[in-house]
Amino acid sequence: MSASLPISIFIVEDNAWYGELLEYKLAQNPDYSIRRFTTAQACLSSLSERPDIITLDYSLPDGKGDQVLQQLKERLPEVTVIVISGQEDVRTAIGLLRQGAYDYLVKDEETADRLWNTVGNIRKQLALRQENARLKEQIGHRFDPQRAILGSSPQIQQLHTLIEKAARTNITVSISGETGTGKELVAKAIHYRSDRREAAFVAVNVAAIPRELLESELFGHEKGAFTGAVNRRIGRFEEAHHGTLFLDEISELDLSLQAKLLRVLQEREVVRVGGNNRIPFDARLMVATHRDLAKEVKEGRFREDLYYRLLGLPILLPPLRERGQDVLLLADSFLQEFCRQNNMVTCAMSEGARQKLLHYAFPGNVRELKAVMELAAVMAESDQIQPADLPLRHPQAPTAEPVLTGNESLRTQTAAIVQRYLDSHNGNILQVAAKLQIGKSTIYRMVQNNEVRLR
Template sequence: MPHAPVTIFIIEDNALYSELLAYKLTQNPDYTVRQFSSAQACFQHLATEKPDMVTLDYSLPDGTGEQVLRQLQERLPNVPIIVISAQEDVNTAVGLLKQGAYDYFAKDAETPDRLWHSVLKVREQLALRRENQRLREQVGQKFDPKQAIIGNSQPIKELFTLIEKAARTGITVSVSGETGTGKELVAKAIHYRSVRQQQPFVAVNVTAIPRELLESELFGHEKGAFTGAVNRRIGRFEQAHGGTLFLDEIADLDLNLQAKLLRVLQERELTRVGGSKTISFDARLIVATHRNLEQEVKEGRFRQDLYYRLLGLPIVLPPLRERGTDVLLLADAFLRAFCAQNHLPPRQLSEAAKQQLLHHSFPGNVRELKAVVELAAVLAEDELIGPADLSLRNGSGGNGEIPADESLRQQIARIVQRYLDVHNGNILHVAQLLKIGKSTIYRMIQNNEVSVR
């Protein structure tokens, strides 16, 4: 990892000793060193330049080591400060380290070398922090809604407006829409456009975790809280502290856990399973469901008080069949990405194939479209994808309609079966192409939904 230049401030009233430290550090041409004979001289310079780290003499003419350290920490939060003292008092060193000093050295012949090695450690940490910042910025750009969410239809334009409004505040957001419409993508777009974008985005699918483990997953547990709890576990709420917690399929949360979630949201604090300590948290909440939560409340499956607590800013995602020609924009994007990832020649949809996609109802929405066009890219004999390559009905082409009584699960099984047939039953390869776990395919085989022929 390439290192950026490092600026180091030396605060030392002994001019000779200050020159000694500066001479040692400037052996590295990447280090810029500034020397100050007092704390006030350093504070005045902070108006024009900020350091990446500071060395601080414990005994200065205008303040004790503890006082100056505290003032520096207020002005330069997160900047490492190394205290250098003529004293070798252990209690002083311990006190300064507890106060937040990065390191403590006694002045002797080896101090310049110790400082050199300590600066190397700081530099490594600084490089990692800058790289992390760069990656977070890249993720933020990726989830710019107008780049991550593809479409020009009126419903999508209205969605962009709501995402921007949600991102400007910390209001709870409830996202609803049919399966496969991109609810998590919307949640990420909101998070990475908000002031919390540098903090964690933590996603939990309520239906993917066994009910008996979900409370521990959300709130954490203490060691020995239950059989198998051999260590303390930090829950998802704590993991999301400072950032955003996304709870997908919130309607499937059982009533007992709904009550606990309500209390946690009202108090903004939680208690780990098996623990007694109250832990405060600060996480923005975004929830999603493909069900009608209002109807769930009427039928007694969802608490009314929790419903109103979660409602916040409601965002309803349009199904793909209501997005007009967006289906072609999405299909083209999926085709280009799939062909590039799998080293296939570029593929294009024929006019007949485009018409077939435009007239298909897509009950599986964007997720179904992605699977259909990726399979078509594999099946096509040349660069032009025709209607026969689109697996929209019984594994073949056709008029684009699906049987009225066919479920999404049956459609997924049909697509998986087609991939297995084309790739001679190679389960691992099919799992990689479809981006699903091979255990999912094995489970489908066990349930007689697909077979290896």
């Protein structure tokens, strides 16, 4: 990577003349893309552009340097901030450096030159960082949880700690959390940080495979084992040999298959459906569920012995509504990525849009936020996302009884109740099945027969 790496620089300076001076100096390098702001708020509102460097005047009309620095680091933790002050105060300088500032420059006749040198050093560090990232990519570090799982909240920082601990050993990992919180993403992060990263990461959604086919999917089958088995097929356990097998929605596993899974995990070998040979495997297991497995055990829907076999290192993912400012970090990231992939002008979010996101509960969690931001980028009339561009839904709790006349058939009344719950749970069939205490296959059948709709 050459030292001519293009970088983006924000200059935040309320003194127009001094801001022009700094801009003039830095603009001598054509690889520097520079934007100038006179207020902290104007800079904060443009962070979706993700500048590499921000020069920050310590005394701004709408905020002191330490306060603005804190906001910058919360919103964009990776940005490099250089504080420029008219006062030479050692205590202030030390405090800012501890807060995460890269450097503290005092305003005098040599400031522009010192800034030039400082930015040059930062550019070289950025170039080295990118080169290291490229080399890591080549040797198998294909997944960086710090980049894939964004967030500065305490919950996410703790999550990164658990990911690192899990990656050091082959302990089974059980991941729980609401739908859309990123359980598979966490499993991938652990796999690609572990010494198994060169082998396969195999994911199976237990809830998405019909019960009668799941045994073959997991353990494989021999030719002629059943009607349609025209060839031998290896199962997911064999496919994940030397790698990682991730079983999502493990709570949906049928009790009879739970017994077979327990045996497989105890013996570390599988027998294909219709076969007799015992096939050893070496695969790390991770499981995930949106349910409380301990409660499932208590209510007899999940084997206690399998529960303790799978528990291993438990990781609970927080819902998005409990992660504070993380929602804005994620929103900016999704927005920028969508615009890049679709060759669109990168949009920024207005303060009103940010507040609307912060005050929304996001029942669909991170998955819902991603969909919201992509649609907002399409619907926006300008390069700034407004509150009206955010298609947020506010699901209402279902009423105790649907509005019916009493003359409908039982089937019609059942469909009306299921439809109401589907509408209020964002079409999540698993949640509705649990809420109404009916089989998810019943709801799938009603969808196929057009008795209910996933809106």
